[in-house]
Amino acid sequence: xxxxxxxxxxxxxxxxxxxxxxxxxxxxxxxxxxxxxxxxxxxxxxxxxxxxxxxxxxxxxxxxxxxxxxxxxxxxx
Numbered sequence: 001x002x003x004x005x006x007x008x009x010x011x012x013x014x015x016x017x018x019x020x021x022x023x024x025x026x027x028x029x030x031x032x033x034x035x036x037x038x039x040x041x042x043x044x045x046x047x048x049x050x051x052x053x054x055x056x057x058x059x060x061x062x063x064x065x066x067x068x069x070x071x072x073x074x075x076x077x
Contacts, residue, residue, distance in 0.1 A: 004023075005025075006023075006025060006037065006044075006045045007025075007035075007045070008027045008029075008030065009025030009026060009027040009030070009035050010025060010026055010027065011023045011024070011025050012024055012025065012026050013058075013061065014039075015061065015062075015065040017065050017068040017069050017072060018068070018072045019040065020038060020039075020040060020068050021038070021039040021040070022036060022037070022038055022039070022061055022064045022065045022068070023036065023037050023039050023045070023061075024036055024057055024058065024061045025037065026054075032050035032051055032052055033051075033052070033054075034050070034051040034052070034053070034054050034056070034057035035048050035049065035050050035051065035057065036048070036049045036051075036057055036060045036061045036064060037049075038064065049064075
């Protein structure tokens, strides 16, 4: 992924599930320096979840992508 940013957060990681992308952003100057968003080319970044702790943000990123994968495939493991 080319270097990308949204709302002052650098996108540092992403997971693609079908046509959806889930991203992790970081802004060390923000009150809550970590965020996860859902992303689509049509809608851009939306449904942000903001975090103080990086581990919580990564867990949320994985959970969101996992739910999307389950919806796409019906597979839970």
